[in-house]
Amino acid sequence: MLKKVGVVAVFAALVSVVVATTAWGSATPRALAAATASVKCGKKVTIGVAYPETGPAATLGAPQWDWANFARKTWNKSHKLKLAFVRGDTQLAGNNPQAVQVAHAFASNGKILAVTGPAGSQEMEDTASVWVGAGIGPVSGSETRVALTRGSQGTPRETTPGYFFRTVPNDGQQGDNVATFIHKVLKKTNVRIIDDEEAYSQGLSAQVKTDLQAAGVTVTTDHISQQNPDYNSVIAAIPHNTQLVYIPWQVPAMAQQFFTQLRANGDKQIVMGSDGTDDPSTFKGAGSYVSGFPADTKSGGFAAFKKSHGGNPEMFGLPTYTSVMVNATAIQAACKAGHGKTTRTAVRKHVAKVKLSKAASLLGFPVAFLKANHGKFQGPGDLGGASAFGIFKIAKNGTYQRVG
Amino acid sequence: MHHLLLFNIIDQIRSLGWSGAFELLRNGVVIGSLYALIALGYTMVYGILKLLNFAHGDIYMVGAFIGYGVLTAFGGALSPTIPIVPLIILMFAVSMAGSGFLGVAIERVAYRPLRNAPRIAPLISALGVAFFLESSVQLLTNSAHFLYDGYQLGGKNGNFGPLLNPVFTVDRIPVNIVQTLVVLTAIALMAALVWLVYRTKFGKAMRAVAFDREAASMMGIDTDRVISMTFFIGSVLAGAAGVMYGLYLGDTYFFLGFLFGLKAFTAAVVGGIGSIPGAMLGGILIGVIEAFSTGYVGGQWSELVVFGILIGFLIVRPTGLLGSHAIQKV
Numbered sequence: 001m002l003k004k005v006g007v008v009a010v011f012a013a014l015v016s017v018v019v020a021t022t023a024w025g026s027a028t029p030r031a032l033a034a035a036t037a038s039v040k041c042g043k044k045v046t047i048g049v050a051y052p053e054t055g056p057a058a059t060l061g062a063p064q065w066d067w068a069n070f071a072r073k074t075w076n077k078s079h080k081l082k083l084a085f086v087r088g089d090t091q092l093a094g095n096n097p098q099a100v101q102v103a104h105a106f107a108s109n110g111k112i113l114a115v116t117g118p119a120g121s122q123e124m125e126d127t128a129s130v131w132v133g134a135g136i137g138p139v140s141g142s143e144t145r146v147a148l149t150r151g152s153q154g155t156p157r158e159t160t161p162g163y164f165f166r167t168v169p170n171d172g173q174q175g176d177n178v179a180t181f182i183h184k185v186l187k188k189t190n191v192r193i194i195d196d197e198e199a200y201s202q203g204l205s206a207q208v209k210t211d212l213q214a215a216g217v218t219v220t221t222d223h224i225s226q227q228n229p230d231y232n233s234v235i236a237a238i239p240h241n242t243q244l245v246y247i248p249w250q251v252p253a254m255a256q257q258f259f260t261q262l263r264a265n266g267d268k269q270i271v272m273g274s275d276g277t278d279d280p281s282t283f284k285g286a287g288s289y290v291s292g293f294p295a296d297t298k299s300g301g302f303a304a305f306k307k308s309h310g311g312n313p314e315m316f317g318l319p320t321y322t323s324v325m326v327n328a329t330a331i332q333a334a335c336k337a338g339h340g341k342t343t344r345t346a347v348r349k350h351v352a353k354v355k356l357s358k359a360a361s362l363l364g365f366p367v368a369f370l371k372a373n374h375g376k377f378q379g380p381g382d383l384g385g386a387s388a389f390g391i392f393k394i395a396k397n398g399t400y401q402r403v404g
Numbered sequence: 405m406h407h408l409l410l411f412n413i414i415d416q417i418r419s420l421g422w423s424g425a426f427e428l429l430r431n432g433v434v435i436g437s438l439y440a441l442i443a444l445g446y447t448m449v450y451g452i453l454k455l456l457n458f459a460h461g462d463i464y465m466v467g468a469f470i471g472y473g474v475l476t477a478f479g480g481a482l483s484p485t486i487p488i489v490p491l492i493i494l495m496f497a498v499s500m501a502g503s504g505f506l507g508v509a510i511e512r513v514a515y516r517p518l519r520n521a522p523r524i525a526p527l528i529s530a531l532g533v534a535f536f537l538e539s540s541v542q543l544l545t546n547s548a549h550f551l552y553d554g555y556q557l558g559g560k561n562g563n564f565g566p567l568l569n570p571v572f573t574v575d576r577i578p579v580n581i582v583q584t585l586v587v588l589t590a591i592a593l594m595a596a597l598v599w600l601v602y603r604t605k606f607g608k609a610m611r612a613v614a615f616d617r618e619a620a621s622m623m624g625i626d627t628d629r630v631i632s633m634t635f636f637i638g639s640v641l642a643g644a645a646g647v648m649y650g651l652y653l654g655d656t657y658f659f660l661g662f663l664f665g666l667k668a669f670t671a672a673v674v675g676g677i678g679s680i681p682g683a684m685l686g687g688i689l690i691g692v693i694e695a696f697s698t699g700y701v702g703g704q705w706s707e708l709v710v711f712g713i714l715i716g717f718l719i720v721r722p723t724g725l726l727g728s729h730a731i732q733k734v
Contacts, residue, residue, distance in 0.1 A: 054539065054542065056659045056662070058542055058547040058658070058659075059547045059548070059549060059657060059659075061547065062546050062547040062548065066546075194703070197704060222702055222703050222704075223702060223703045223704035224698075224703040224704075225663070225703070225706075225707060227659065227662065227663040228663065228703075228706070228707075229653045229654070229655045229660070230431070230435050230653055232427075232431040232434075232435075232695075233428055233431045233432070233694070233695040233696075233698035233699045233703075233706075234698055234699075234703045236420065236424055236427045236428055236431065236695075236699050237416065237420065237424075237698065237699045237700075237702075237703075239419065240419075251549060252549075253549030253550075253551055253655050253657070254549075254655060256551060257551065257653065257654055257655045260553075260555055260654070261653075263564075264555050264564065264568055264580075265427075266578075282549070282551070
């Protein structure tokens with residue numbers, strides 16, 4: 001009896017190992033077939049949108065979905081070739097198996113020609129081989145880890161060139177800008193960095209810390225969970241000689257609440273947020289700073305989105321709009337080149353060649369992807385041109401004024 | 405590595421000094437009062453039904469949203485249309501009533517049909533209700549965060565209002581009105597609960613049902629009504645905690661109840677699940693330990709410490725600080 005149980009257990013273990021290895025890393029035969037299959041463009045083409053629809057990070061996914069949807073409606077109004085979406089809930093927040101499942105589902109869905117997302121850098125790292133097998137080059141609106149596009153000594157590039165693009169500047173660009181602004185413009189010599197224990201926040205914190213320390217600035221660090229809204233004890237632990245507190249967080253409401261609690265405790269330090277907190281409708285701490293991409297806030301598209309969402313620009317989701325536009329433009333070009341038919345491979349190659357005007361990107365600059373390494377941090381798949389982050393100061397009336 | 409951490413802690417204790425220690429104590433007692441109020445709900449339901457009501461943290465979240473709704477209906481914190489004292493009372497009253505009825509509805513729909521099922525069934529049902537509440541609020545609010553702006557309530561031009569006025573100061577560290585309000589309201593509600601349970605006829609019925617439901621029923625006690633009322637009272641306390649949270653910490657969103665619920669559950673276990681004074685003691689203790697570990701060791705350690713304590717108690721003293729061993733008939 002025991003022998004039988006043992007045989008069954010070994011067999012089950014073998015099956016689970018085989019299933020796990022195929023499910024985690026590589027593409028399924030169906031996905032491989034879909035990679036090269038010719039798809040008739042017809043009147044409607046499909047883009048997969050991978051984002052955290054549920055779970056604790058849904059707060060970040062909601063603006064991404066809203067902007068993606070807005071992009072779809074905007075595109076469909078003015079083009080014969082209409083867009084349709086398939087949604088994939090990656091859940092983010094340390095739940096990468098969900099992202100892998102979504103990647104496999106998208107890869108096996110022959111209708112999907114391009115992908116917007118996923119949202120988190122770690123998700124991209126874990127799904128990179130699935131996308132390669134499926135012939136898809138995802139265009140993410142929020143993955144900022146440098147290594148996704150640029151390797152460095154000891155850290156190889158985490159994606160295959162041509163199989164990953166992003167419509168946000170990376171942590172290296174942002175961190176460099178922020179650190180330079182803190183020590184050269186604000187001339188601060190004592191900085192506290194508090195990350196929110198998420199991959200985005202920790203990556204950016206590490207970059208800013210390295211740059212500041214290289215410039216001779218004294219840096220102390222602390223951490224607080226993204227799910228913990230009580231900052232009082234973290235605030236109590238801030239050294240008295242701290243001049244500026246840098247909070248590279250992803251939720252603007254958290255930044256506002258941190259600012260309020262800091263001031264309520266009688267502390268006067270300057271607060272500086274990252275692009276994740278860049279939301280004038282929520283983070284209004286007067287005298288604080290925020291780094292963010294220079295969105296084209298005067299454009300009709302931006303105003304239309306804001307109006308249709310109760311005045312909330314949901315800034316975190318804006319690059320997802322650009323991502324959808326990049327994918328749509330690439331699909332249209334590929335369909336045209338293929339005389340009404342195309343493949344994922346053709347679409348992916350067209351993504352690399354896409355050029356969006358400033359007006360079409362809504363980012364405040366024209367969009368085109370780099371084909372080679374550029375500067376200290378950028379690599380193929382990164383945004384080229386004027387994609388640097390801007391620094392904004394929050395005025396007393398809550399408006400953001402660009403200062404760097 | 406361990407030596408380095410120890411040196412850092414000692415250095416931090418020195419650097420923060422006595423005033424820093426008091427600040428952390430104040431923070432811990434205030435947040436611990438919230439944990440204690442939520443923990444009471446866990447402990448009451450467990451005492452009566454031996455059920456871990458994992459949806460309780462989400463009732464607290466709904467309570468925070470109801471309070472926010474009342475605040476917004478009366479103009480919001482920055483421009484309230486009625487004086488702030490009646491506004492706050494109204495927020496408490498509506499949130500407590502709303503949460504109470506939600507608790508009763510959950511008991512009626514999700515737990516009562518499983519009253520005689522194996523104990524795992526209502527536990528799974530509780531998890532289902534928790535996810536149901538979270539997802540419902542998520543869909544209704546599009547996952548957005550809502551700020552009470554409680555500190556600005558009653559202030560002019562968006563400046564801080566009277567809730568931040570200091571009541572007293574210790575070594576230059578103020579204890580303000582909102583912090584005092586949270587602690588005193590929590591103590592008052594707990595005292596009222598103790599009175600209800602130990603000094604009234606209904607309390608006697610509750611204790612009888614907790615001791616032996618079948619025997620209590622045979623003695624003419626309407627056990628269904630007692631259980632419903634227990635859910636109502638526990639949820640009322642969670643609703644009050646939701647409003648206090650909103651006024652004190654402010655950031656309300658669909659996932660709010662998850663971590664708070666778990667910490668309150670830890671507080672209930674540490675105090676001795678089933679024990680009302682235990683829930684109070686556990687809540688304050690967890691709040692203070694969390695504040696000190698955040699302040700002296702680092703924010704990344706706070707949850708590790710809190711849930712480490714939970715595991716420790718479950719292994720070493722599963723009855724908690726004030727819990728007692730149940731005598732089982734064999």
